[in-house]
Amino acid sequence: MPHTKPDLPLLYRQMLRSRLFEEAVRDLWQAGWIPGEMHLGLGEEAICAGIVMQLRRGDAMALDHRGTPPLLMRGIAPDSLLKEFMGAPDGLCGGMGGHMHLFAPEQLTASSGIVGAAGPTAAGFGLAAQQLRPGTVSLAFFGEGAVNQGMLMEAFNLAAVWKLPVLFVCKDNNLAITTASDTVTGGRLADRARGFGLAYFAADGADVEAVWRVADKALRRARRGDGPSFLHFECVHPEGHFLGDPLIQIARQPGDQLKQMAPSLLKAAVRGRGASVGKRVGSLTTISRLVGRTALKEIWGRHDPLAKCRKKMKLDPRQLDAIAAAVKAEIEAVVARATNAA
Amino acid sequence: MPTISFDQAIEAALAQAMAEDARIVILGEDVHTLRRNLFVRFGRDRVRATPISEAAFVGAAVSAAMAGLRPVVEVYMVDFLGVAMDALLNHAAKLTTFSGGRWKAPLVVRAPCGGGYGDGGQHAQSLWGWFSHIPGLNVVVPSNPADAGALMLTALADEGPTLFMEHKLLSEDWLGFLGRGGRDTVSFDVPTDGAHGQGPDFWQPLPLGEAASLRDGDDLVLISVGVGVHRCLQAAEKLAPDGIAAQVIDLRSVAPLDEKAICEAARRTGRVVVVDEDYMRYGLSGEIAAVLMAADIKARFGRVCTAETIPFDRRREEATLPNVSRILARARGIMG
Numbered sequence A: 001m002p003h004t005k006p007d008l009p010l011l012y013r014q015m016l017r018s019r020l021f022e023e024a025v026r027d028l029w030q031a032g033w034i035p036g037e038m039h040l041g042l043g044e045e046a047i048c049a050g051i052v053m054q055l056r057r058g059d060a061m062a063l064d065h066r067g068t069p070p071l072l073m074r075g076i077a078p079d080s081l082l083k084e085f086m087g088a089p090d091g092l093c094g095g096m097g098g099h100m101h102l103f104a105p106e107q108l109t110a111s112s113g114i115v116g117a118a119g120p121t122a123a124g125f126g127l128a129a130q131q132l133r134p135g136t137v138s139l140a141f142f143g144e145g146a147v148n149q150g151m152l153m154e155a156f157n158l159a160a161v162w163k164l165p166v167l168f169v170c171k172d173n174n175l176a177i178t179t180a181s182d183t184v185t186g187g188r189l190a191d192r193a194r195g196f197g198l199a200y201f202a203a204d205g206a207d208v209e210a211v212w213r214v215a216d217k218a219l220r221r222a223r224r225g226d227g228p229s230f231l232h233f234e235c236v237h238p239e240g241h242f243l244g245d246p247l248i249q250i251a252r253q254p255g256d257q258l259k260q261m262a263p264s265l266l267k268a269a270v271r272g273r274g275a276s277v278g279k280r281v282g283s284l285t286t287i288s289r290l291v292g293r294t295a296l297k298e299i300w301g302r303h304d305p306l307a308k309c310r311k312k313m314k315l316d317p318r319q320l321d322a323i324a325a326a327v328k329a330e331i332e333a334v335v336a337r338a339t340n341a342a
Numbered sequence B: 001m002p003t004i005s006f007d008q009a010i011e012a013a014l015a016q017a018m019a020e021d022a023r024i025v026i027l028g029e030d031v032h033t034l035r036r037n038l039f040v041r042f043g044r045d046r047v048r049a050t051p052i053s054e055a056a057f058v059g060a061a062v063s064a065a066m067a068g069l070r071p072v073v074e075v076y077m078v079d080f081l082g083v084a085m086d087a088l089l090n091h092a093a094k095l096t097t098f099s100g101g102r103w104k105a106p107l108v109v110r111a112p113c114g115g116g117y118g119d120g121g122q123h124a125q126s127l128w129g130w131f132s133h134i135p136g137l138n139v140v141v142p143s144n145p146a147d148a149g150a151l152m153l154t155a156l157a158d159e160g161p162t163l164f165m166e167h168k169l170l171s172e173d174w175l176g177f178l179g180r181g182g183r184d185t186v187s188f189d190v191p192t193d194g195a196h197g198q199g200p201d202f203w204q205p206l207p208l209g210e211a212a213s214l215r216d217g218d219d220l221v222l223i224s225v226g227v228g229v230h231r232c233l234q235a236a237e238k239l240a241p242d243g244i245a246a247q248v249i250d251l252r253s254v255a256p257l258d259e260k261a262i263c264e265a266a267r268r269t270g271r272v273v274v275v276d277e278d279y280m281r282y283g284l285s286g287e288i289a290a291v292l293m294a295a296d297i298k299a300r301f302g303r304v305c306t307a308e309t310i311p312f313d314r315r316r317e318e319a320t321l322p323n324v325s326r327i328l329a330r331a332r333g334i335m336g
């Protein structure tokens, strides 16, 4: 029997679990336990919980480089994720994949670090769902930067003409690494989605209840065989593009970073044989705006999904504390097991 | 001559060329920050940030080159050229032949490559063999700052499409961005002489397809490109006390391949080990073996390459990529 109303305390618990797990991942990465790049889904918790917690057996997911929250919420053990990030043989993928290449065949979940790849993957999962498991669906998670990738737009079209049961989920923070996406994207996303024949839904990506409601509509459509949707949610990434993001480092320690960058920028601004003074000033302005945007913004602002959910739930503080204590204990135990084993 | 980093060498050569030739433009994701010094000096028309649309902007760079610009188009990593392969495979590489020699695409594609910092097998590949397989593409793989700056000028001056590959362990900027992330809790096996070195005040191009012999030796020759060159030099150093004198050749470009230098060294030493961070099958090592056989050179042959999908786990990654102990084992193996 499908729910008709979101169970906020349940969603809250899942979001908190994801938050605390990823904060632990952040600390372990910082301490050198986890190598390479690390993209977190901090800030995307409500989008993930509001959709993933409504999935059923047989539903599939195609994830991007921020796959940790959806996998956790889909029931993958945090131990196996953390061990994967640490490269352990008993990690989710035997330590062979790492955080951008996470695969869970039992949950029909695949990931890719290739921007836009979630589109075709979700279309293929949708095709298999349509033919083999009617009533099941597939999801594609991607950022707004990915909507200019050809393969994603081709997948929109494929899903539309074949009426595939696919939800294309766009997590929009208007920043792709250091490029403001609205400066490189033509038209409006709503028009683009509708132009491909996708149903378009939008909601506040920090409001898990609002996400749950539009996802409920899109999921019903897809399960009925009425075809694909484009779900558009705004969100923020408080840790930037990835851990160690230079823009975030500048925001936190302006002195150190700027001291390194400034001399060469100034030299470039005055070197002979280049653009006009006006153009050079234009470039400097672009760079300083980008830095300022990160530095000045109160990053969470109204965009913290957990804070928003707490307000809505109106649980008494003791209940909140009990949830927090239980989740914290779970995550601490996960970290202790993984670090002791290594 | 001042000491500079691998990245600074490329930037200095590019700046020198851009100041002289207004047709040179830079395209790519985030180039307004990644190439911020050039962005400030040459302005947004010549250093142009793109959407994440590799098929479109690499394809557009090919035709922009056909129509008079000299684009330097960047992708974040060579692994992502999969998305834009058609532009290189079926268009850039074919143009000269299809047009009966009447049309060229003077294009440079910059692509960071290589592993060794734990980023997983979709973000650690080398792939130069894959591109060199295609007639009509140049593929250069510098191993130090001086060559990197000079070969950038070579690529810019060449009339054909050139893939310019920058190993992330040689590039302080890429390694800092992708591997270190401001931490001092991780370490990498960075070849010091590859990441920093001497650079001239005024850059001159190198001839395309000319290998460099970096160390003399009569007993065997180690042949490589990129970071592999430094692993070979380390191995040669370790072989010396055993009385084994190894020559080390840095090919500097995979296409064109300096067959003459390879054949001469093989004839002289009679023993060849190819060290290739790219995949083993159907690649540089097999090509060199074929070149030797076709030239009727009898030499003992070994290869140290990447045979599998590169593991994420750093210990297994390190064992999968060519490393000094694997080179030593192979070199000693063919001495007997």
Ligand SMILES: Cc1ncc(C[n+]2csc(CCOP(=O)(O)OP(=O)(O)O)c2C)c(N)n1
Residues within 6 Å of the ligand: A065, A066, A113, A114, A115, A116, A142, A143, A144, A145, A146, A147, A173, A175, A176, A177, A241, B029, B052, B054, B076, B080, B083
């Ligand atoms: C095909 C491809 N091009 C470029 C990259 C490098 N890259 C990784 S993430 C990213 C930005 C993605 O932005 P967006 O889709 O908005 O997602 P976000 O990271 O903001 O969540 C880029 C350019 C890549 N991984 N794959």
